[in-house]
Amino acid sequence: MSKKQVSRRSFLTRGAALGGTLLLGGCDSLSRDPLVQRILASAETLTEAVQRAILTPNDLAREYAHEDISADFKANGSTNPRTPDYLALAENDFRDWRLEVGGLVQNELSLSLDELRAMPSRSQITRHDCVEGWSCIGQWKGVQLSHVLNKAALKPNAKYIVFYCYDDLGRGGSEDSRYYESIAFPDAFHEQTILAYEMNGERLGIPHGAPLRVRVERQLGYKMAKYIRRIEAVESFDDIRGGHGGFWEDRGYTWYAGI
Ligand SMILES: Nc1nc2c(c(=O)[nH]1)N[C@H]1C(S)=C(S)[C@@H](COP(=O)(O)O)O[C@H]1N2
Ligand SMILES: [Mo]
Numbered sequence: 242m243s244k245k246q247v248s249r250r251s252f253l254t255r256g257a258a259l260g261g262t263l264l265l266g267g268c269d270s271l272s273r274d275p276l277v278q279r280i281l282a283s284a285e286t287l288t289e290a291v292q293r294a295i296l297t298p299n300d301l302a303r304e305y306a307h308e309d310i311s312a313d314f315k316a317n318g319s320t321n322p323r324t325p326d327y328l329a330l331a332e333n334d335f336r337d338w339r340l341e342v343g344g345l346v347q348n349e350l351s352l353s354l355d356e357l358r359a360m361p362s363r364s365q366i367t368r369h370d371c372v373e374g375w376s377c378i379g380q381w382k383g384v385q386l387s388h389v390l391n392k393a394a395l396k397p398n399a400k401y402i403v404f405y406c407y408d409d410l411g412r413g414g415s416e417d418s419r420y421y422e423s424i425a426f427p428d429a430f431h432e433q434t435i436l437a438y439e440m441n442g443e444r445l446g447i448p449h450g451a452p453l454r455v456r457v458e459r460q461l462g463y464k465m466a467k468y469i470r471r472i473e474a475v476e477s478f479d480d481i482r483g484g485h486g487g488f489w490e491d492r493g494y495t496w497y498a499g500i
Pocket of ligand 1: 462
C-alpha cells in the first residue's frame with residue numbers, strides 16, 4: 242500500500258467518525274459534498290478522551306429492524322485466507338478449530354465452536370461502517386466477549402485485549418504479517434461486543450470471518466477482527482509487532498476508531 246493511500250485512508254478514518262451519524266440505510270457511500278467533507282475534517286479534533294466523555298461506557302450502538310438488513314453485505318479486507326493452517330481448518334469445516342485465550346489470565350482457555358455456541362448468546366442488528374466510506378446493516382449472533390474473559394479470569398494488570406487472526410493480509414508469509422487488532426476494556430466488556438459465529442441467521446461464512454469474528458459496534462470496521470485464532474490479555478501493546486495495536490494501526494490508522 243502506498244503512502245498516498247495511507248493518508249487518504251486516515252483522512253477517511255476521521256471523516257467516517259462523523260459520517261457514521263450522517264448516513265442511514267444500507268451500503269451507502271460517504272457524501273462527496275465539499276461542505277460535508279469540511280465538517281468531516283473537523284471531526285479530527287474528536288479525540289478518544291472527548292468521545293469517551295460524550296459516550297458513557299455503556300451506551301449502546303443503534304440496533305435496527307430485520308427489514309433494515311442490507312441485501313448484500315460487502316465483504317472487505319481478507320475475504321478468503323490462504324494460509325496453510327487456515328485452509329486445513331476450513332477443509333474440515335472448522336471442527337478442529339479452537340479459540341485460544343491466554344496472556345494475563347488465570348485460566349488459559351481452548352474453546353471449540355460447539356463450546357462457544359453452548360454459551361449464552363446475544364443477537365443484534367447493527368450498522369457496520371468501514372473507513373473506506375461504505376456502511377452495511379447485518380445481524381450478528383455470538384457470545385459476549387465479557388463472558389469468555391470472565392471465564393478466563395483476567396489478572397489485575399490486564400488492560401487490553403488483542404485478537405490474532407489467521408489471514409496474512411500483509412502477505413509477508415510470517416506470523417508478523419498476519420492481521421491483528423486490540424481494544425481496551427470499555428469496549429471489551431461492552432454489552433454489544435460479541436464473538437460472532439452467525440451472520441443474518443446463518444453460520445458465519447468465510448468472506449465475513451469464519452469461524453469467528455469480533456463485533457465492536459461503536460468503532461469502525463477495521464477493529465472487528467475476522468478469522469480469530471487467539472485472544473490475549475495484555476498490559477500494553479508497545480512490544481507487539483509495530484507497537485500501534487493493530488495491522489492497520491501499524492500502517493497509520495488511528496487505534497481508537499469510535500463512531
Ligand atoms: N482478520 C481480518 N479482519 C478484518 C479485516 C481483515 O482484512 N482481516 N478487515 C477489516 C475491515 S477494514 C473491515 S471493514 C471488516 C470487514 O468485514 P466484512 O468483510 O464482514 O464486511 O473486517 C475487518 N476485520
Ligand atoms: Mo474497513
